[in-house]
Amino acid sequence: MTVTDDRPSAVLGTRLLRREDPALLTGEAKYTNDLDLPGALHLAVLRSPYAHARIVSVDLSAAQASPGVVAVYSGADLAGEWASPMPSAWAVTADMKNPAHYPLASSKVCYVGDGVACVLATSDVAARDALELIDVRYEPLPAVVDLEDALSDRVVIHDELSTNSSYTWDLKIEGTEGQVEQAFADAAFTVKERYVQQRLIPMAMEPRAVAAVPQPFGGDMVLYSATQIPHILKVMTALTLGIPEHQMRVIAPSVGGGFGSKLDVYAEELLCVALARKHRVPVRWNEERGEGTVATTHGRGQIQHVELAADADGKLTAVRIRLLADMGGYQQLITAGIPILGAFLYAGVYDLPQAYDFSCTGVYTTLTPTDAYRGAGRPEATYAIERAMDALADQMGIDPMDLRKRNFIRKEQFPYTAFTGLVYDSGDHLAAAEMAAEMADYDGTRARQKAQNVPGAKKLLGIGQASYFEMCGLAPSRVLASLNYSAGGWEAATVRILPTNKVQVVTGTAPHGQGHETAWSMIVADKLGIAPGDVDVLHSDTALAPLGLDTYGSRSLPVGGVAIAIACDKVIDKAKKIAAHQLEANEDDLDFTGGAFTVKGSPDRTMPLAAIAFEAFTAHNLPDGLEPNLEAQVTYDPPNFSWPFGTHICTVEVDTETGQVDVLQYVAVDDCGVQVNPLIVEGQVHGGVIQGLAQALYEEAAYDTDGNLKNASLAEYLVPAASDVPPITLGHTVTPSPTNQLGVKGIGEAGTIGAAPAVINAVVDALSGLGVTDVPMPASPHNVWKAIQAATNNSQGASK
Amino acid sequence: MKISVTVNGVVHESDVEPRTLLVHYVREVVGLTGTNIGCDTSSCGACSVHVNGEAVKSCTMLAVQADGQSITTIEGMATDGVLHPMQQAFMENHGLQCGYCTPGMVMAATSLLKENPNPTEEEVRLGLEGNLCRCTGYHNIVKSVLAAAAGQ
Numbered sequence: 001m002t003v004t005d006d007r008p009s010a011v012l013g014t015r016l017l018r019r020e021d022p023a024l025l026t027g028e029a030k031y032t033n034d035l036d037l038p039g040a041l042h043l044a045v046l047r048s049p050y051a052h053a054r055i056v057s058v059d060l061s062a063a064q065a066s067p068g069v070v071a072v073y074s075g076a077d078l079a080g081e082w083a084s085p086m087p088s089a090w091a092v093t094a095d096m097k098n099p100a101h102y103p104l105a106s107s108k109v110c111y112v113g114d115g116v117a118c119v120l121a122t123s124d125v126a127a128r129d130a131l132e133l134i135d136v137r138y139e140p141l142p143a144v145v146d147l148e149d150a151l152s153d154r155v156v157i158h159d160e161l162s163t164n165s166s167y168t169w170d171l172k173i174e175g176t177e178g179q180v181e182q183a184f185a186d187a188a189f190t191v192k193e194r195y196v197q198q199r200l201i202p203m204a205m206e207p208r209a210v211a212a213v214p215q216p217f218g219g220d221m222v223l224y225s226a227t228q229i230p231h232i233l234k235v236m237t238a239l240t241l242g243i244p245e246h247q248m249r250v251i252a253p254s255v256g257g258g259f260g261s262k263l264d265v266y267a268e269e270l271l272c273v274a275l276a277r278k279h280r281v282p283v284r285w286n287e288e289r290g291e292g293t294v295a296t297t298h299g300r301g302q303i304q305h306v307e308l309a310a311d312a313d314g315k316l317t318a319v320r321i322r323l324l325a326d327m328g329g330y331q332q333l334i335t336a337g338i339p340i341l342g343a344f345l346y347a348g349v350y351d352l353p354q355a356y357d358f359s360c361t362g363v364y365t366t367l368t369p370t371d372a373y374r375g376a377g378r379p380e381a382t383y384a385i386e387r388a389m390d391a392l393a394d395q396m397g398i399d400p401m402d403l404r405k406r407n408f409i410r411k412e413q414f415p416y417t418a419f420t421g422l423v424y425d426s427g428d429h430l431a432a433a434e435m436a437a438e439m440a441d442y443d444g445t446r447a448r449q450k451a452q453n454v455p456g457a458k459k460l461l462g463i464g465q466a467s468y469f470e471m472c473g474l475a476p477s478r479v480l481a482s483l484n485y486s487a488g489g490w491e492a493a494t495v496r497i498l499p500t501n502k503v504q505v506v507t508g509t510a511p512h513g514q515g516h517e518t519a520w521s522m523i524v525a526d527k528l529g530i531a532p533g534d535v536d537v538l539h540s541d542t543a544l545a546p547l548g549l550d551t552y553g554s555r556s557l558p559v560g561g562v563a564i565a566i567a568c569d570k571v572i573d574k575a576k577k578i579a580a581h582q583l584e585a586n587e588d589d590l591d592f593t594g595g596a597f598t599v600k601g602s603p604d605r606t607m608p609l610a611a612i613a614f615e616a617f618t619a620h621n622l623p624d625g626l627e628p629n630l631e632a633q634v635t636y637d638p639p640n641f642s643w644p645f646g647t648h649i650c651t652v653e654v655d656t657e658t659g660q661v662d663v664l665q666y667v668a669v670d671d672c673g674v675q676v677n678p679l680i681v682e683g684q685v686h687g688g689v690i691q692g693l694a695q696a697l698y699e700e701a702a703y704d705t706d707g708n709l710k711n712a713s714l715a716e717y718l719v720p721a722a723s724d725v726p727p728i729t730l731g732h733t734v735t736p737s738p739t740n741q742l743g744v745k746g747i748g749e750a751g752t753i754g755a756a757p758a759v760i761n762a763v764v765d766a767l768s769g770l771g772v773t774d775v776p777m778p779a780s781p782h783n784v785w786k787a788i789q790a791a792t793n794n795s796q797g798a799s800k
Numbered sequence: 801m802k803i804s805v806t807v808n809g810v811v812h813e814s815d816v817e818p819r820t821l822l823v824h825y826v827r828e829v830v831g832l833t834g835t836n837i838g839c840d841t842s843s844c845g846a847c848s849v850h851v852n853g854e855a856v857k858s859c860t861m862l863a864v865q866a867d868g869q870s871i872t873t874i875e876g877m878a879t880d881g882v883l884h885p886m887q888q889a890f891m892e893n894h895g896l897q898c899g900y901c902t903p904g905m906v907m908a909a910t911s912l913l914k915e916n917p918n919p920t921e922e923e924v925r926l927g928l929e930g931n932l933c934r935c936t937g938y939h940n941i942v943k944s945v946l947a948a949a950a951g952q
Contacts, residue, residue: 025896256898682894
C-alpha cells in the first residue's frame with residue numbers, strides 16, 4: 001500500500017493569513033464590553049480631582065436617591081471585602097517600601113484618578129449620573145510631580161513610610177570592586193549625560209472593560225476582563241478577595257491591545273468581583289477614555305544619569321548608571337521591577353569588560369501609578385546607551401556608526417557571557433548594522449548632509465542609528481527568583497489529537513492582537529504534518545487553559561510557542577509506539593514525515609497519523625500498558641532569555657525656524673531568529689517602531705504643578721495618526737536562537753526599543769552643527785526650537 | 801423619542817432618550833456590537849459607520865438625528881458570507897492586529913475610496929487621519945487601502 005500525503009509539511013516561515021481576521025473584520029468578535037449579560041448592574045467609579053489630599057468626608061445620600069441606583073459605596077464601606085491589599089508581585093529588594101493600596105481610597109488620595117467611591121446602577125448612564133451627586137470633602141495637600149522633588153522628601157506622600165523612596169536596587173558584580181572607578185580614572189574619553197524618559201500613556205485602542213458574573217448558589221465566579229493576564233489575574237483575584245482559587249474563572253475575550261497596560265490587576269476588576277459577590281448579580285464596568293488616561297497605568301517615567309568611559313580608540317571600558325524611577329502614587333502589579341528589567345542592558349550590544357555600576361531608586365509621586373509599557377525597562381536602557389554612544393562619537397569626532405562597529409560584540413563571540421553573567425544566545429550585530437546602513441544609504445546621506453547643512457541652512461538633514469538587544473522571552477524561573485519576582489517564567493501547552501485527526505492546542509499565552517491562533521497552528525501543522533486549518537487553539541480562559549503565565553515581555557513565542565513544539569514531540573512519541581505496534585516494527589526503525597510513520601527502507605509499510613489517532617481513540621489494539629488517546633501536556637521553563645537584536649536608522653529633516661521634524665526615511669533591520677510567520681513579524685515591527693517614534697516625537701503625559709494631567713484625552717494626547725508617521729522600510733537577518741528547538745526569539749517589543757534613540761539621534765545629528773547636543777523627548781517643534789535657541793544663545797554668549 | 805432608522809437594510813423602530821448617541825443606539829438598542837468605542841472626544845474613529853453611504857463617527861451624532869436615515873455598520877459590509885473587498889484587502893495585507901480600530905478603519909477607508917477611487921499613499925494617510933490605530937503603525941493599513949483601490 002502506498003500512501004500519498006500531499007498535506008503541507010512546511011508551513012513555518014510562510015506568510016499565512018491570520019485566522020483571527022474574519023471575526024475581527026466583520027464585527028463578529030466579542031470584546032468584553034460587547035458581552036450580553038442580562039441583569040448586570042453597571043459600576044462607575046468616582047475619582048479624585050486632587051493629586052494629594054486627605055478625605056475628610058464622603059456623603060453618598062444624594063447619589064443613593066438617584067434614579068436607577070442600586071447601591072453607592074465609599075472606600076470605608078468596602079473595607080471588609082478585601083482579604084489583602086491590591087497585589088504587588090515584585091518586591092525588588094527585601095526592604096522595599098510599599099504602601100497598602102486598596103481598590104478605593106478611604107483616608108487619602110494619592111493621584112488624580114484615585115478611586116474614592118463607586119455607584120452600582122441599572123445602566124451605565126445612571127451610574128455615571130449618580131457620581132456627580134456624591135459629595136466628597138477633601139483637605140488638599142501639596143502635589144509631588146517632580147522626581148527629584150519626590151526624592152527630597154519635602155512632602156512625604158505615604159505617612160506610614162516616612163519617605164518617598166521605595167527602594168534602591170543595585171547591580172553589583174562580585175569581585176569587580178573598584179574597577180569602574182579605575183576605568184573612569186584611566187579613560188581617554190568620558191561621557192556624562194542626563195536623559196529623561198517622559199511619562200507615556202499606553203492607549204490601547206480598546207479601553208479597559210470588566211464583567212463579573214457570579215453563581216450565587218454554586219459559588220463560582222467568572223471574571224471577564226480586557227486583560228493580557230487571565231491566569232495571573234485569576235490567582236491574584238482569588239487571593240485578594242478570599243475566593244477559593246478553584247472557584248475563580250477568568251476569561252479574556254477578544255482584547256483590543258495592551259502594550260503592558262493590561263498586564264495588571266486593577267481596582268475595577270476587584271470591585272466588580274467584590275460587588276458581584278455582594279449583590280449576587282453580574283456587575284460590569286467599562287472605562288471611558290478620559291478616565292483611562294488617569295486610571296490605567298502609565299509607562300516610562302525615569303531620570304537617567306549615564307556615564308561612559310572609553311579608551312583612546314573609543315572602546316568602552318566602563319558604564320555607570322544612576323536611575324530615578326517614578327512609581328506614581330502606589331505600586332501596581334510589577335511597577336518596581338520595570339526599571340530593573342532594563343538594568344542588564346545599559347551596555348547595549350557592546351563588548352564591555354566587567355566594569356558596570358548600576359543603581360536605581362524608585363520614588364513615589366502623586367501621579368498615576370506606572371507599570372509595564374511596551375519594552376518595559378529595555379527601551380529606557382537602549383535609549384540611554386545609544387544616545388550616550390552618539391555623545392561619545394561626537395566627543396571623539398568620529399562617525400557614530402564607526403564607534404558602534406568598534407564596540408559590537410562580534411558574531412564569533414556568541415554565545416557571549418556578559419559582564420552580568422547573563423549569556424547572550426546568538427547575534428550578528430555588524431551584519432544587521434551593515435544591512436541597515438546599506439538600505440538607508442548611510443554614506444550617501446552623510447554626503448548629502450554635508451552639502452545641505454551649511455551655515456544658515458533653514459532645513460537640516462540628520463541621520464541617527466540605534467543598535468539594540470531586546471532581552472525578552474520572560475523568563476527562566478530561576479533568574480526571576482534571583483530578581484525577587486513572585487512568579488516563574490514557564491509556559492504550558494497541551495496538544496490533543498482528536499479521533500478524526502483534528503487537533504486542539506491549549507496554550508497559556510493570552511493574545512491581544514499578536515495572532516497566536518495563526519502562529520501556534522503553524523507550529524503544530526509543521527510538527528504533525530497536518531493543515532493549519534485542522535488545528536484549533538484554545539486560550540485566554542482559565543477553565544479551558546488552566547495553566548499559563550500569559551502574554552507580555554515578548555515571551556509568547558520563545559516560551560509558549562516552544563512549549564507547543566515540545567508537546568507535539570511528546571504526542572508524536574506516543575503515536576510512534578502505536579505505529580510500531582501496528583506495523584510490527586521497532587520504534588527506532590520508524591520515520592515520521594509528512595504526517596505519517598514509515599518503516600525505514602520499506603516505504604510501503606506506513607501508517608498516517610490520522611489512522612493512529614483513530615486507533616488511539618478506539619483503543620482496540622494498543623501496545624500493552626499504553627493509555628488511550630493522543631494528548632501531551634508540557635510545561636516549559638526556558639533555559640535563557642531570548643536576545644533579538646537589530647539596527648534601526650532614521651533620517652530626518654529639521655526645520656530650524658519652526659522646530660518641525662520630518663522623518664524622511666525609517667529603516668529597521670531586525671533579527672528575531674527563525675520567523676514563524678513573516679507577515680506577523682513585520683506587523684509587530686511596524687507597530688513597535690511607530691510607538692517608539694511616537695515617544696520620540698509626540699507623546700508625553702504632561703502634568704501641571706498641582707498634579708493634574710493636562711492632556712487627559714485622545715484629543716490632547718498625541719497618539720499619532722497615519723498622516724503623522726512615515727512608512728517603514730524593513731529588513732531582517734536570521735540568526736537562530738540555539739536555546740530552543742524552533743530557533744525563535746521574541747519580536748513584540750523590538751521596534752519600540754530601537755525607535756526612540758534612532759529618531760532622537762537623527763534629530764540631534766541634524767542640529768549638531770548649531771551646537772545642539774541633546775533634545776528632550778518628545779522632540780516636539782517647541783522642544784526642538786527651544787534646544788536650537790539655547791544652543792544658539794550659548795554660542796553667541798561664548799563668542800562675546 | 802420615537803425614531804425609525806434603517807440599519808444594514810433593516811428598519812428599526814425604537815424609543816430612545818434624546819441624549820442617546822448614535823453609537824450607543826447601534827450597540828445597545830439595535831444590538832450590533834461590531835462598532836467599537838475608543839474614546840469620548842470623537843478623536844479615534846473606532847465608531848465610524850456609514851450614514852447614507854458616508855463615513856461618520858457615530859459618537860458625533862445623536863440617535864434622534866439618524867431618524868429616517870440609512871446606517872451601515874461593519875456587520876453590513878460582508879454579503880452572503882463573503883468579505884467586502886476592503887475587508888479582504890485588510891486581511892491580505894495584515895492591516896489589523898487587535899482588531900479594535902478595524903471596523904472604523906474599514907468604514908472610513910471605504911468612504912475614502914468612494915470620494916477618491918485612486919488615492920496616493922499620502923492621500924490615504926491624510927484621509928484616515930481621523931482614525932487611530934495603536935497596533936499596526938498604519939503601514940499595512942495604508943497598504944490595504946491602496947490594494948483595495950487597485951483591485952476596484
